[in-house]
Amino acid sequence: MSPDNDNLFIRGSVTLHVPCKYSYLRIIRQSVMDLCARAGLSEFKAAQMEMAVDESCANIIEHSYGGESTPDNEAKHPGLRINLIHASDRVMVEILDRGAGFNFEEQQIIEPEKYLENENERGLGMFIIKRFVDDATYEPDTRAGNCLRLTKMIR
């Protein structure tokens, strides 16, 4: 499903600027849950959106920035800008970064059944990012940075 993003009525939005640190994931998740509750998503759908956003942000810090920022590399790790949007019949979360980006379409999705068959303990993140939401798109290198947009329909 690819929801039509044209002619959306923005009911409310919040923007977070967070450093490239895993310790900030909690604040991002809490904000996602608050917006989802306000928009009327069921707790189950909100938990899926929460997990998709958390895995996305952790992936971006790890792969697009190559890890958390330190006092030495802060200039090259400007962090994440996160736009939380309640629009018409959906909740959208845009995650923008200024890292190296990655090839979103070519990222391998490991299905849970395959994941359980092998011994690899990592690799489920992309499955969650792409399947726990109704639409996931990635635009590298826009004027605002690399943009991962996750959309969850309210009903």
Place this chain on the structure above:
Amino acid sequence: MRECSIDVEEQGDVDILRLNGSLDAYSFPRLETTLNQLRDSKRHRVILDCSGLEYISSAALGALIGFARRSRENKGDLKMAGMTPRIYNIVELLGFHKILEICDSIDAAMEKFRQ
């Protein structure tokens, strides 16, 4: 939403790991260290008290599955107890309930180990 605390309580040959808060990429190293310490000291029978668990990432779930697999090779197991519906829904959606034993309570998990 709180940061995750992990407390280990020994009850005979079973260790109860009490998780409180969110298990994400930030708290994951703490979980990994705790599981490695249990494995190194050959403690292979573990119950995870999930009643205070608010969030769990895919990496943390992967580490738990890895620990359960290795424990079973050593005649042990890792059982999850007291999961909230929100966490259970995610675990079920990923199909992990088929590989991790999930019990209603710590007492029920203890009883499973006694069988």
